[in-house]
Amino acid sequence: MSEYEYGRVTQEIIDRLNEITPRRVYTGDEINDDFTHDEMSIYxxxxxxxxxxxxxTEEAAAVMKLCNEHKIPxxxxxxxxxxxxxxxxIHGGIILSITKMNKILGYDKENFxxxxxxxxxxxxxxEDAEKQGLLYPPDPGEKFATVGGNVATNAGGMRAVKYGTTxxxxxxxxxVLPTGEIVKxxxxxxxxxxxxxxxxxxxxxxGTLGVITELTLKLIPQPKAVISLIIPYETLEDCIATVPQFFMNHLHPQALEFMEKDVVMDTEKFLGKKVYPKEMEGVEVGAYLLATFxxxxxxxxxxxxxxxxxxxxEAGAIDVLVADTxxxxxxAWAVRSALLEAIEADTVLLDECDVVVPTNKIAEFLTYTKSLEAEADFRVKSFGHAGDGNLHIYTCSNDMQEExxxxxxxxxxxxxxxxxxxxGGLISGEHGIGHGKLDYLAESVGPVSMRIMEGVKTVFDPNMILNPGKVCYKL
Structure with missing residues (x-):
């Protein structure tokens, strides 16, 4: 039983919210079903x-102050x-949606x-930065996520191997803090x-410590030339084993992705495209590297x-295909970007993890993961960021009972x-913990780290109203 007792959103609260955000408060049947879940409905x-x-910012602050006074999550x-x-x-209350706070406020090109x-x-x-001759390097697979959401989860993406994460x-x-105070x-x-x-x-x-309402982001000059290579291998092990060679030879790929053949073929069927070869020189392809420089x-x-x-x-690739148009x-990148979408479209029950392991452990980790499929009644599909060890593992079933x-x-x-x-890895490289992975985080980092994180949460949010029950504090 939680020690925190939350208030209800009464008609009086709704009236006050309407004063703060006129005609932008929704209740009952006005609430779109999209606000009841995220993309992983298993949670x-x-x-x-x-x-x-x-x-x-001022409207968001007024909403937070009101909710803090009445202990509304x-x-x-x-x-x-x-x-x-x-x-x-998961604890009711209100959803504070920042999707209408969607303006690009301006560039400072002298400071990039x-x-x-x-x-x-x-x-x-x-797209807007490109028009300015600039690049915002973070490149998560979901291009229609909000940048605020990317910052809230420290999204990584495909260019993290060269340029880093968000x-x-x-x-x-x-x-805006949970108390309604504004800090820069x-x-x-x-x-x-x-x-x-x-x-x-x-x-x-x-979103457990504060609500981000404005961001100043670093940019870099747009590269003058970009090219991608599709590199097919007979086995996933050979594919992954090549990865360290890129760095040992100072090649510095902008992105370096691995994909298993079955996932690629399913995605090409989903998109109606044929890009990646199934067989080359009489050898059946088992996996691919997609490298961009x-x-x-x-x-x-x-x-x-x-x-x-x-x-x-020399490391065992069957061939090298240059995506030079x-x-x-x-x-080539459309297929990579649609891998999850294709899995979702063809799967009734789905769960995932995005562990990150040292790059020299990728092959061994994937071999171990695949071996577990024999013990289960679901399929295991994987792809991910070979360059930084962030691996996306999906459990998929169309015929099991959910329980x-x-x-x-x-x-x-x-x-x-x-x-x-x-x-020596961690349980999430970019998707975060939410409430779905909280117990796994606790087991991974141990009680001392969890106690410290809980203490930080309490300092920022003494009434435990902001995104309660997520990341580190289980109610």
Missing amino acids: GKAKPEAVVEPLT VTPSGARTGLVGGAVS VVTIQPGVLLNDLA RDYVRAMTV LGATVSKTSSGYSLLNLMIGSE DGDSEEQLEDIIEAASEIVL PALKRD EFRKQVSVFMKKVYEKATEF
Whole structure:
């Protein structure tokens, strides 16, 4: 039983919310079903008592102050593309949706930063920055997630292997605390030694410590040339074993993804595209690397392609296919970006984990994971970021009862997370913890780390109203 007793959203509260955010408060049948779940429905559905859409920091602060006074739980929400139940209002109350806070506020090209509201979509920011001759490097697979959501989970993505994760590009932010107070964290500078980094504490906190209402993000100049390579292998083990060679030979790929053949073929069927070869030179393909390189000129990339081709062919690649036209490069990455969507479209019951392990342990970890499939009644599918060890493992079934599926998946996940921890890895590389992975986090990091995180949560949110029951504090 929780020690926290939450208030209800009464008609009086609704009236006051309507004063703060006129015509942007929704209740009852006005609430779209999308607000009851995220993209991983296995973690349940919960309908909030109200959905509120602020347009400004001041509106968000007034909503938080009101809810804190009445101890009403608040769940921050972006595009709801999460996979761990992080934006599900499991304790009722209101959902504070930031999707209407979607303006790109301006560029400071001399300092290479852009200031935006948190509801800007990743795709829109990427396209707008490109028009300025700039690049926002973080590149999670879901291009229509909000950037605020990316920051809240410290999303990684495909370019993390070269450019780092979202955390590396957040210079400053405005945050509304659970009390309704407004704080500005960080600055338009490249380094700091000015006390505890509250900015970095907020990044990846999944909306449990504060509501982000404005972001200042680092940009870099747009690369002048980009090219991708499709590299087929006979086995997944050979495919993964090649990865360290890219770095040992100073090739610095912008992205380096691995995909199993079956997942790729299913996705091509889903998209109606044929990009990746099933067989080459009489050898059946078992897995692929998809590598992208960028540089200052086409000539520089030609040298990289030659060096990379020599390395992977010596390491067992069947061949190297160069995606040297915009259409072929677009199609190759369209397949990669749609892998999860294709799995979701063909699966009734689905769960996932996105463990991250040292790169020299990827092959051994995947072999172990695949071996567990023989003990279960579901299928295991995988793909991920070969360059940084962030692996996406999916359990899929179309014919099991949900109760039995959950039971078997629980056993599977426990073994997978234990193996990741044994290998020196962590249970999430970019999707976060939400409420779906909370118990696994506790087992992985231990009671002392959990106690420290709970203490941080309590300092920020003494009434436990902001996204309660997520990440570290189980109610």
